[in-house]
Amino acid sequence: MSSINVSNLVVKINDLEILHGVDFFMPENTVIGIVGESGSGKTTFVRSLMGILPAGGAAAGEYEIDGENVPLPGDEKSWGNVRGKKLGLIMQDPFTALDPRTKCGKQITAPLPKGEADTFDISAALSEVGLSPDVANKYPFELSGGMRQRVVIAAVLALNPEILVADEATSALDVIIQEEILDLIVNIHEKKNTPLIIITHDLRILSSRTKTVLVFKDGEIVERGLTAEVISDPQNPYTKELLEAGKPGLRDVRLTFPNSKELMKAEHLNKHFGAQQALDDVNIDIFFDESVAVVGESGSGKTTLARTIIGLEQADSGTITFAKDCPSSVQIVFQDPYSSLNPAMKIGSILKEALRTAGRPESDVAELLEMVEIPFDFASRRPAQLSGGQRQRIAIARALATKPNLLICDESVSALDVIIQRKIIDLLICLREKEKFSMLFISHDMNVVRELADRVYVMKDGKVVEGGDANDVWNNPQNEYTVRLLNARLTEI
Numbered sequence: 001m002s003s004i005n006v007s008n009l010v011v012k013i014n015d016l017e018i019l020h021g022v023d024f025f026m027p028e029n030t031v032i033g034i035v036g037e038s039g040s041g042k043t044t045f046v047r048s049l050m051g052i053l054p055a056g057g058a059a060a061g062e063y064e065i066d067g068e069n070v071p072l073p074g075d076e077k078s079w080g081n082v083r084g085k086k087l088g089l090i091m092q093d094p095f096t097a098l099d100p101r102t103k104c105g106k107q108i109t110a111p112l113p114k115g116e117a118d119t120f121d122i123s124a125a126l127s128e129v130g131l132s133p134d135v136a137n138k139y140p141f142e143l144s145g146g147m148r149q150r151v152v153i154a155a156v157l158a159l160n161p162e163i164l165v166a167d168e169a170t171s172a173l174d175v176i177i178q179e180e181i182l183d184l185i186v187n188i189h190e191k192k193n194t195p196l197i198i199i200t201h202d203l204r205i206l207s208s209r210t211k212t213v214l215v216f217k218d219g220e221i222v223e224r225g226l227t228a229e230v231i232s233d234p235q236n237p238y239t240k241e242l243l244e245a246g247k248p249g250l251r252d253v254r255l256t257f258p259n260s261k262e263l264m265k266a267e268h269l270n271k272h273f274g275a276q277q278a279l280d281d282v283n284i285d286i287f288f289d290e291s292v293a294v295v296g297e298s299g300s301g302k303t304t305l306a307r308t309i310i311g312l313e314q315a316d317s318g319t320i321t322f323a324k325d326c327p328s329s330v331q332i333v334f335q336d337p338y339s340s341l342n343p344a345m346k347i348g349s350i351l352k353e354a355l356r357t358a359g360r361p362e363s364d365v366a367e368l369l370e371m372v373e374i375p376f377d378f379a380s381r382r383p384a385q386l387s388g389g390q391r392q393r394i395a396i397a398r399a400l401a402t403k404p405n406l407l408i409c410d411e412s413v414s415a416l417d418v419i420i421q422r423k424i425i426d427l428l429i430c431l432r433e434k435e436k437f438s439m440l441f442i443s444h445d446m447n448v449v450r451e452l453a454d455r456v457y458v459m460k461d462g463k464v465v466e467g468g469d470a471n472d473v474w475n476n477p478q479n480e481y482t483v484r485l486l487n488a489r490l491t492e493i
Contacts, residue, residue, distance in 0.1 A: 002066050002086065002162035002195060003028050004049070009061035009072075011041075011048050011219075018044045020219045021061075026163075031189060031196045033206035033227060035242065036216030037417040038388055042199050045216070046167050048072075050089055051079035065163075084111055088161030090185070092168035094148035098140040105136030108155045125154045129184060145298055146177035153184065164189060167199045171415070174297040174444040175488040182209060201417040203242050207231055215239050245418040260287040262323060263405060263438050264309070269318035271304055271462075278304040279315065280462035286406065288323075291432060291439040293453035293470070295446060295485060301462040302442045306332065306410050309440065322405075331399035335411035337391035341383040347394055348379030354401035368397040372427065389420035393427065400435065410442045425451045446486050450474060458482045 004026040011019040019041050026032055036042045048059045063070040065086050071078055083089075091097045098107055108125055109117040123133040129150040140148050149169065156164070166185050170178035182198075186209050189196040198210060206213055206227055213230050215223040215238065223236040234240045264286045271279035278301050286292045294302045307313040309320060310330050334340040341350060351369070352362040366376050372393040383391050392412060399407060409428070413421040425448065432439060441452050449456055449470065456473045458466040458481065466479040477483050 004163065004195075005062075005064040005067075006049070007062040009045070009048060009059065009063070011044055011053065011057065011059045013044075013054060013058075014056040018219050019048070019059075022219075022221060024214070024221075026195055026197065029193050029195060030212070031186065031198065031210045033203075033210035033213040034197060034199045034216060035201065035203050035206060035213060037201050037242070037419050039218075040216040041219040042216040043167055044219075046089070046165055046197070046199055049165070050083055050087055052083070084156075084159040085161060087163045087165055088156040088159060090149075090153055090156050090164065090166045090169045092171055094145065094152045095140060097152050098148060100140050102139070103136065104138055104140065104143070104151045107140075108136070108151065108158055111155065111159050120158065125158060126151075128157065128188075129154045130180075144177075145173050146181060149173065149177075149181050150184070153181075153188075157188070161194070163195045163197070165197045165199070168201070169198075170205070171200065171202070175446075176297050176444075176484065178205070179488050201242075201419075203231060203239075203418075215242070241419060245422045260290065262286075263288045263290075263326060264320065264322050266305075266309060266320045267318055269305070269308060269315045269320070271301075271308060271313065271315050277462050279308065279318075282318070282459075282462070282464055284457050284464065284467070286438050286440060288405075288438055289432075289436055291441060291452050291454050293441045293443060293449040293456045294459055295443055295449055295456060296459035297444055297485070299461075300459040302459050303410055304462075305459070306408050306440060306442050309406075310408055326405055329402050329404040330406045330408065331402055331404040332408040332410060333392070333395050333399050333412045335415055337388065337395040338383055340395055341391060341398075343383050345382070346379065347374075347381055347383070347386075350394065351379070351398055351401065354398045358402040360401065364401075368401060371400065371431065372397045387420075388416055389424060392416065392424055396424075396427070396431070400431070400437075403435070404437055406438045406440060408440045408442070411444070412441075413448060414443065414445065421448070428452065444485075446474070446488075458485070 004024065006022065006024040009019055009022040010017065022045060034042045047053055053059065059072045061072055063072050070082060105122045108122055109120050112120060122136045126133055126135050131147060131150050135151065170181050173181060182205060185196065198206065200206065210227045212225065213227045214221050215236060217238045223230060223234065223239045230239060234243060262285055266282065266284050269279045269282040282305060294305060296302045304313060308315050310332050348365055351365045355362055355364050365379055369376055369379065374390060374393050413424050416424060443449055453470040455468065456470045457464050458479060460481045466473060466477065466482045473482060477486060
């Protein structure tokens, strides 16, 4: 069993100080949670422990593992004894952590010396993380997100690390899969007596899984203590803000139907991808000035439905009709604003392009930026110079440039920290009231749905298994799958 002791850790990246004298102690056989929003310094801290700072990064301070000094800065030989062997890092995005050109079995044994790799029991390694042996012969793109993350965990465990570090290891996954992966990681800790560090922006997931918690903000630890005590009686205002941001919404849903006019109606939609039926006789409708949510885990068909409505996919059968006296302008905001915005273009150029398409003057860029609460001087920046939340605001502004009747948001806040997520939700609520558009909100998180939806459709395996008034679905779900979605995350802490 291992322990970590860090004193006065200072990290600079290109002369910008990111961590300001952090002290950290991890005793043997414990689980510590590290929480904070994007930019708080939590991931920089972990990467410092692994010796994998980005170009221009430098660390100073005292760093010990098991009482032995780890030099800062250290050479590759000293770091080679830390990475993978002392500390095993489970990263956030399993798709980018895995090579899409290499079968999973080979990726699990890749870190091992050749002699060990040849005799390594891949089937046993896969079984340990809840996967069948045939996964060894599959490529990452043939697996779901949760299965890919299990392969990543198997690859990390292959080196038998003394300490496990899970850096936002579930934030890219659906809530049900998040719970399964977190439980798997904690079970591995208990089985192997391996100390575990869980890094997250969501305090909710730490409540039953960690003994102690550290709260990071602006490169400093602003609060630390027993997890139960920090959650029940937070002392720092920022900790209180994190807790409030993570609670389920409590707004009174404002219904606009059935007396409202119908904007869009989809009837008997069917869609196949090969042998898989992505949409199975799906029927939904959306009224003017209404917010409708479609909820379900990965593979439920919700994104295929959204893409079919906007015309990015063609249904095999079924009809989609819009109100005859409506120009039926539909726009979409995708999950990842970085990949949906051209990284080579400046923000102003991105918005001007959208305005030209809509037949509006380019001078309306200022109006769009003001609408999403972004300063005008950001027009000269590129997407990489903005935070995730700022990029998503730009994506929303671009979508609203055409003044759409229907805005589709496809998991548009799921990749954001809870505080930023709450701000984007509030922005969408305000924009709906001001601009009078209808919204189709795609999500796997019932907390988010509670904030935004007048009505809810629940999808599973391509079918709508439940639908109705958002409050009714929330308070009196009729389908077992809806109950499971609710129980996955709808807990007060």
